[in-house]
Amino acid sequence: xxxxxxxxxxxxxxxxxxxxxxxxxxxxxxxxxxxxxxxxxxxxxxxxxxxxxxxxxxxxxxxxxxxxxxxxxxxxxxxxxxxxxxxxxxxxxxxxxxxxxxxxxxxxxxxxxxxxxxxxxxxxxxxxxxxxxxxxxxxxxxxxxxxxxxxxxxxxxxxxxxxxxxxxxxxxxxxxxxxxxxxxxxxxxxxxxxxxxxxxxxxxxxxxxxxxxxxxxxxxxxxxxxxxxxxxxxxxxxxxxxxxxxx
Numbered sequence: 001x002x003x004x005x006x007x008x009x010x011x012x013x014x015x016x017x018x019x020x021x022x023x024x025x026x027x028x029x030x031x032x033x034x035x036x037x038x039x040x041x042x043x044x045x046x047x048x049x050x051x052x053x054x055x056x057x058x059x060x061x062x063x064x065x066x067x068x069x070x071x072x073x074x075x076x077x078x079x080x081x082x083x084x085x086x087x088x089x090x091x092x093x094x095x096x097x098x099x100x101x102x103x104x105x106x107x108x109x110x111x112x113x114x115x116x117x118x119x120x121x122x123x124x125x126x127x128x129x130x131x132x133x134x135x136x137x138x139x140x141x142x143x144x145x146x147x148x149x150x151x152x153x154x155x156x157x158x159x160x161x162x163x164x165x166x167x168x169x170x171x172x173x174x175x176x177x178x179x180x181x182x183x184x185x186x187x188x189x190x191x192x193x194x195x196x197x198x199x200x201x202x203x204x205x206x207x208x209x210x211x212x213x214x215x216x217x218x219x220x221x222x223x224x225x226x227x228x229x230x231x232x233x234x235x236x237x238x239x240x241x242x243x244x245x246x247x
Contacts, residue, residue, distance in 0.1 A: 005243040007038020010210040019062040039066030056083040058137035078109040131155035156187025165201035175208035191225035195232035209239040
């Protein structure tokens, strides 16, 4: 299983990072986590007709802004989008004229699936739960090829984070804030908090992503957070655009 980080910034793109988008390729599926503007790189990775599934955490623009350029692609297969119950209305309010082309104008089929919290068996086994953020936001726990991959972004500390991360082979966590920074009115994690969750949840590997572009000015800033995380949870790593993992 291959995991490619196409966008690792939160809020806005910079000269070293696009906004949040991750591609997981398994033997049977392409699985996309969020649709920030890093999604434009997909055609460099999707090169056969395996089913495509996009899982959205929430509707903040740094997580869905890349949907604006779906007309760039010429997929032969259906493009499936998953999100929390009610997300279809939100997406259709944005992905339409006069802002951009609507889903039904794309040269391939789009289907939007709304999720309730809990376990799901389609298209494969996964669990989703609401996280702690200013607007509804889902975290995901996927069972893929005998591995558990957890993806949680845009959240403060909450019980659902620990439930989703428990015993995961890979915990992909947001790290919007720098060391020691906490903003209760705008819930996000700093590296120590993410590492502590990884340690208490007994995950095998932690990868930090979704770095607030206004706080993390360069890759050196990310490396400082990696060092802080490693002091708590040794198997921690910061993501950057172009990072590829094999698990």
